Amino acid sequence: AQTVTQSQPEMSVQEAETVTLSCTYDTSESDYYLFWYKQPPSRQMILVIRQEAYKQQNATENRFSVNFQKAAKSFSLKISDSQLGDAAMYFCAYRSVPGTYKYIFGTGTRLKVLA
Amino acid sequence: EAGVTQFPSHSVIEKGQTVTLRCDPISGHDNLYWYRRVMGKEIKFLLHFVKESKQDESGMPNNRFLAERTGGTYSTLKVQPAELEDSGVYFCASSQWDRGETQYFGPGTRLLVL
Numbered sequence: 001a002q003t004v005t006q007s008q009p010e011m012s013v014q015e016a017e018t019v020t021l022s023c024t025y026d027t028s029e030s031d032y033y034l035f036w037y038k039q040p041p042s043r044q045m046i047l048v049i050r051q052e053a054y055k056q057q058n059a060t061e062n063r064f065s066v067n068f069q070k071a072a073k074s075f076s077l078k079i080s081d082s083q084l085g086d087a088a089m090y091f092c093a094y095r096s097v098p099g100t101y102k103y104i105f106g107t108g109t110r111l112k113v114l115a
Numbered sequence: 116e117a118g119v120t121q122f123p124s125h126s127v128i129e130k131g132q133t134v135t136l137r138c139d140p141i142s143g144h145d146n147l148y149w150y151r152r153v154m155g156k157e158i159k160f161l162l163h164f165v166k167e168s169k170q171d172e173s174g175m176p177n178n179r180f181l182a183e184r185t186g187g188t189y190s191t192l193k194v195q196p197a198e199l200e201d202s203g204v205y206f207c208a209s210s211q212w213d214r215g216e217t218q219y220f221g222p223g224t225r226l227l228v229l
Contacts, residue, residue: 004157037220044221044222047217100171101163101210101218102160102171103148103150103160103218105150105157108157
């Protein structure tokens with residue numbers, strides 16, 4: 001069975017600095033999707049970035065980028081020029097391509113942004 | 116376009132009572148999912164509807180949980196009778212039917228069973 005591990009329960013970053021959130025996963029599948037979702041306090045989860053396993057190029061969305069290392073089964077999220085609005089819980093998620101569409105989530109990392 | 120909505124936002128009930136959670140997906144989304152997060156733990160999948168049919172209910176904890184999606188629109192998740200360990204945040208998500216689907220999440224219902 002697939003598993004997702006987020007080893008950092010909490011992280012802090014100074015405003016305007018860069019922070020990296022880690023995520024590792026375990027799977028025997030070769031084709032899958034990986035996601036980073038953000039949940040601000042008292043608000044709903046929104047997609048930050050998505051990576052398709054068959055694409056070698058790392059996904060980027062403005063200040064957010066990932067470092068996808070397929071062989072190492074690692075999927076870290078880098079946030080550049082951190083802003084106060086980036087403060088949230090960040091969840092890493094895995095989804096198989098064939099078969100079930102369910103997400104498998106990590107336990108989340110709470111990111112604090114310090115002014 | 117309205118997002119995924121869930122009702123109620125919070126519910127506090129006594130052990131043994133019944134609670135019904137509702138989810139309205141994004142209009143046109145055939146796929147609807149329920150997830151649950153128990154305090155401090157990962158978000159866990161409960162089940163997946165495609166229109167009104169249950170595609171995957173492998174995550175349902177036991178037969179005290181009943182999910183329905185009448186007419187392929189909104190869905191309800193009923194817990195009867197509720198136990199203390201059912202406390203947590205219940206999330207609903209929806210998606211269109213395509214290979215690279217992204218799931219759109221609702222704000223969640225925070226359930227506390229006393």
